Amino acid sequence: MRALLWYCTLVSSAFALWPETKHFEHGSSCLWLSANLELVHSSRTASTQPLAWLWTTVQQLIRPSHHGDSSTIGGLSSETLLQSAFERMKRNVLDRSYVPQKFHPRGAQFEPATDNVKRYIERLHIDEDPQNNLGSTEHHDKSEAYSVEIFEDGGALIKIASPLGGLHALETFAQLFFAHSSPSAGSYTPYAPLVISDSPVFEHRGLNLDISRNWISPTDVMRTIEAMAANKLNRLHLHASDSQSWPLEIPSLPDLALKGAYSHAQIWRIEDLEAVQLHGTYHGVQVFTEIDLPGHTSSIGNAYPSLVTAKDVPWPKYALEPPSGQLRLNSSEVPPFIRTLLEDLLSRTSRHSSLFHLGGDELNRNAYRLDPTVNTSSPQILQPLVQAFIDHVISIATAHSLTVIMWEEMVLDWNLTLPQNVIIQTWRGSDDDALGTILNKGYKTLFGSNAHWYLDCGHGYFVDPEPSNPDSPIRPPYLDYCSPYKNWRHIYAYDPVADTPQSQRHLVVGGEVHLWGELTDSVNLDDMLWPRVAAAAEVMWSAPGKKPAESTTRRLADMRERLVMRGIRAGVATTVVDVLIGPDRRSPERALRTAINDLAASDHGTDPTALNLYRVIRAKDSKLPNRDTF
16 A cells, blocks of 8 residues: 555656645645535634625725725625635535546556545635735735645645635645546545645736637636636736627617627626626636727727727728727717716726726827828827827726726837826737836836737738738738747746846736637637646746746646636647656656756755655665755
């Protein structure tokens, strides 16, 4: 039995955990999760004060008093959130764990015996206390930090400072377990006893999902939120409007969706957006909307044509992609329209989010030659008008206590003067100094270069060639502007802050990986996202600048299998074990050397996982020297 436990631990330890934790020290005993597992939650705040995670876990999301009792949002208490996450974890472990057979050599014995007396985890204690010592964190805020301990006798303890840390801890806890191949045997962890301590590097760890160019249903987005939570992502940026369609219902402007959506069946109703945001809250993911302004607004012209210029004209001169159309900059009709639109939308979304994205990208100056209120493309004339427009939008969002995000062009191309609390989102990989330029102006920033984190790249143009235009970029082999395809290793190796001075790191709020929707709909959504988004998630949680190694592949492959078991149609991360570990690499010593090399490549230094592996192997081969560190 000792040899069986050793082999299970030796191979399986390469899988856990994703994203990589700050500290993971484990043993080699197997414990089983009881189907009657009980939650014991002790809290110095939750039992006396109803609160939602946006208040209790992220201090920068504090709502002003006009939203009501500042300790409540939506009536969600810490107990409610943690109990829901606990039940979700139980389902994932007991019903959706997988048998990791594909990651072991053919015929290998990798599972614990089921004929011996099993030791069960019967009770999970969660200790919630803002004063809990959870180790060092990258930020003063430790709301997402957590620790997990599982003892050899079956005891299990999670320590957190807030409910959000508890949501992350329970996701990590679920990753520790595998299903057994014997029917009704249950799920086991081969890592007892263990200690995990963890916290994120970046505060904002997001996915930008385009729901406007092709139909992405609320159900699809809820499924995506669940996969995001498994990877400890905490921001979902819904690019909710664009030139192609307007899918959001706005009751005060009903024609926007009725005439701007692709069909009446492809409209996000008020209750849909509310349900998606609430689903995000339950999973620790803040869902916020982007209304792209003043460009990318042709769909508004379907309902309100007098507000839009350069609509229904040949697009190449007036937009980067069809159809063209932008809001008029000097029309007296536009400001009240914007106020009506945003007052309606933001009064609802601000109940669940502290963020609003106003867009601001790819504003085409040529379009304003066709704008009767402007009649020019001169930057000197347009710049003050753009400044006034953006100021108006910011004032409305600020009245709802929202932090505004906008694309980099408003700073880099239009040189606007903006409040210092605005977050500038960079994206153009061709401008290598975008992040640095914005940081030098003192703005908070989000990273996510199209050269690294655009998931739609490499799939080709979505528009047809122009045979009559010899200068058309759409020519064989019909590559899109941001080719090649961004595979997961390329995404994982991205280090957005490699050249950022330490004195400016505090301004880098985090980042987002992007999926634009020209060639994505509900059918291929999961495969376009996963497992590549998981690679970006580890960069934002654990630290950028790591090189992908064999251990990285194994851990990501494990996460992919877990996502599949949860109903996510994720793409394959790697092939079967014979490619990962050929016959010459099946010895314990060779496996250990590989693990240590991988750890060295990841700049881990002394690592308890390597030490535990070595101790297990040395128990089998006493000729190996005694080691205390790696």
